[in-house]
Amino acid sequence: MTQRIATPSKTKEIIEANGFYFKKNFGQNFLIDSNILENIVESGEITKQDCVLEIGPGIGSLTQILSERAKKVIAVEIDSHLIPILQQTLEHCHNVEIRNEDILKTDINSIIEKENNGKPIKVVANLPYYITTPILMDLLENHRKVETITVMVQKEVAQRMQAQAGQKEYGALSVAVQYYCHANMNMIVQPSCFMPKPKVASAVITLRLRKEPVFEKIDEALFFHVVKCAFGQRRKTLLNSLYNQGGLGLTKQELTEAMKAVGLKEMVRGEALTLEQFGALTNQIAKIKQEASMD
Ligand code: SAM
Numbered sequence: 001m002t003q004r005i006a007t008p009s010k011t012k013e014i015i016e017a018n019g020f021y022f023k024k025n026f027g028q029n030f031l032i033d034s035n036i037l038e039n040i041v042e043s044g045e046i047t048k049q050d051c052v053l054e055i056g057p058g059i060g061s062l063t064q065i066l067s068e069r070a071k072k073v074i075a076v077e078i079d080s081h082l083i084p085i086l087q088q089t090l091e092h093c094h095n096v097e098i099r100n101e102d103i104l105k106t107d108i109n110s111i112i113e114k115e116n117n118g119k120p121i122k123v124v125a126n127l128p129y130y131i132t133t134p135i136l137m138d139l140l141e142n143h144r145k146v147e148t149i150t151v152m153v154q155k156e157v158a159q160r161m162q163a164q165a166g167q168k169e170y171g172a173l174s175v176a177v178q179y180y181c182h183a184n185m186n187m188i189v190q191p192s193c194f195m196p197k198p199k200v201a202s203a204v205i206t207l208r209l210r211k212e213p214v215f216e217k218i219d220e221a222l223f224f225h226v227v228k229c230a231f232g233q234r235r236k237t238l239l240n241s242l243y244n245q246g247g248l249g250l251t252k253q254e255l256t257e258a259m260k261a262v263g264l265k266e267m268v269r270g271e272a273l274t275l276e277q278f279g280a281l282t283n284q285i286a287k288i289k290q291e292a293s294m295d
Contacts, residue, residue, distance in 0.1 A: 002064070002092065004034040004061070004064070005059060005060055005061040005064055005089055006030075006031050006032055006033060006034040006036075006061035006062075006064075007032060007034065007243045008032045008035050008195065011030055011032050011059065011061070011193070011195055013203070014059050014085060014089060016058070017112075017239045018085050020059075020081060020082070020085065021078065022196055025128070025130070026056075026078060026079055026128055027056075027128030027129050027130045027131070028058065028079070028128070029056045029126075029194040029195070029196060029197070029198045030059060030061060030126075030194060030195050031061055031062065031126055031152075031193060031194055032061075032194065032195045033193040033195060034061070034065070036187075036189055036193050036204075037061060037062050037065050037186060038079055039071055039186070039204065040062065040124060040150060040152065040204050040253070041062075041065050041066060041124065043150050043187075043204055043206050044122055044124045044148060045148070046066060046069040046070050046122060046124065047069065047070070047211065048069070048070065048116060048122060049071060050064050050069075050070045050071055050072075050121070050122050051070070051071055051072045051073075051074070051115050051116040051119075051121045051122070052070045052072070052073045052074070052075055052121065052122050052123070052124050053074050053076070053108070053111060053121050053122070053123045053124075054066060054075040054076070054123075054124055054125055054126060054137060055076055055123065055125035055151075056076070056077060056078070056103070056125055056126065056127065056128050057075040057076075057077050057082070057086055057098070058077070058126070059080060059082065059085050059086065059089055059189035059237050060075075060085075060086050060089040060093075061111070062124065062125075062126055063075050063086070063090055063093065063096055064089070064090065066096075066124060067090065067093035067095055067096050070122075072095050072096075072097070072115055072116075073093075073095060073096045073097070074097050074111055074115060075096055075097065075098050075099065076099045076100065076101050076103045076106050077098065077099070077100060078100070078101065078102045078103070080100055083098060083100045086098050088236065089253070093131070097115075099143055103131075103135060104131065104134060104135070104138065108138075108139070108144050109144065109145075112144065112145045118145065119145070120145045120146055120147040121140065121145065121147065122146070122147050122148050122149075122150070122247060123146055123149040123150070123151070124149075124150045124151070125146070125150075125151050127151040127152060127153055128152070128153050129153065129154050129157075129198070132151075132153050132154070132157055133157075133173065134147065136151075136177070136207075139178065140176070140177070140180040140181070140209075142159075146209055147208075147209060148206055148207065148208050148209065148211075149181070149206070149207040150186075150204065150205070150206045151204070151205060151207075152189065152202050152203070152204050153202065153203060153205060154200050154201075154203075155188055155200065155201040155202055155203040156169070156200070156203060157168075157173075157203075158203035158204075158205040159185070159203070160173045161173060161174060161177045161178075161183045161185075161205055161207070162174070162177075162178075162183040162184065162185050162205065164274075165271070165272055165274045165275075165277075166272060167269075169209045170271055171231050171271070172227050172228060172230075175227045175231075175275055175278060176224070176227070177207060178211060178214075178275050179214055179223070179275060180207075180210060181196055181207035181208055181209050181210060182207070182208045182210065182246065183205060183206075183207050183208075184205065184206050184207075184208070185203050185204070185205045186200070186203075186204045186205065186206060187203065187204050188201060188203050189201065189202040189203065189204065190202075205211040209258065214275065214276075214279065214280045215281070216282075218279055218282060218283065218285075219282065219286050221284050222285065223278065223279065223282040225246070225248075226242065226246075226278060226281060226282050226285065227270075227278055229241045229242050229245050229246050229270070230242075230269075230270025230271070230273065230278070231270055231271065232245055233245070234269065234270070234271055235269075236269070237267050237268065237269055238259070238264070238268050238269060238270045238273070239252070239255055239256060239259060239266055239267075239268075241270060242255050243255055248285060248289070249289065249292075250285065250288060250289065250292075253254075254288055254292075255285075257288075258284040258285050258288055259281065259284075261284050262277065262280040262281050262284050263277075264277065264281065288289040
């Protein structure tokens with residue numbers, strides 16, 4: 001086994017030798033515990049068949065382990081100061097391609113086409129926390145060909161992603177993530193495992209993209225519109241949120257009937273609805289809208 005980059009002394013040595021300074025605005029908190037990194041790679045179930053997209057390789061600590069387990073690793077790093085360091089630390093990792101790009105501007109579909117013949121890739125990352133949601137929603141909403149996403153995120157974001165109806169962390173992010181994936185939090189990671197230490201605890205979560213859509217038939221835009229209304233004003237009833245903010249073109253009476261038809265009480269709040277209930281309500285609203293347009 002080659003010497004691990006992810007130890008406090010090795011990380012410090014690389015950083016000092018290259019005159020590198022951490023940039024807060026890029027969310028640079030490097031992992032210095034290689035057991036955690038091994039666990040991330042285990043959680044991602046990376047094998048020699050896999051093409052992996054790593055977001056934000058930093059100085060290459062996770063990349064090094066991914067390179068040993070995967071067929072190919074594409075590592076996208078925004079900070080140009082890290083590129084010469086990565087070329088050095090990963091010089092023996094011949095299956096790693098380093099790209100100096102902003103992940104939010106990277107053509108991920110073309111990576112999937114060119115590097116994996118259009119077959120689903122796996123995403124693994126210790127994410128820059130300031131753009132966790134845009135990165136994940138880009139992968140999910142655009143239906144990128146991805147099998148699993150295993151990422152380190154803020155602990156409370158991981159809790160929100162896997163929360164169920166009725167739990168205090170449950171919100172629009174929970175519904176959005178669970179609409180596309182099965183979410184499973186693998187471990188909690190303390191600030192002392194990073195250099196520099198972040199202010200918050202972190203967690204590793206694996207999102208397994210659903211092989212079949214959760215609903216056989218659904219108007220996706222309407223579904224997410226209903227979800228957004230439901231959580232937009234958490235203290236209001238779902239009926240009032242949909243009627244006042246929904247802009248759905250339905251009367252209060254029609255909305256009450258739509259809710260009743262799927263077994264929802266008039267006074268229910270949005271946060272009490274399960275994913276399935278959001279789906280059933282969306283389909284019922286779509287049906288009423290369609291009937292109204294045919295009158
Ligand atoms: N993977 C390394 C590790 O585990 O030690 C570093 C993780 S650090 C939390 C996040 C990394 O993402 C940094 O290297 C940062 O420069 C990079 N980054 C930040 N914004 C990015 C973006 N928009 N696109 C690509 N990389 C980005």
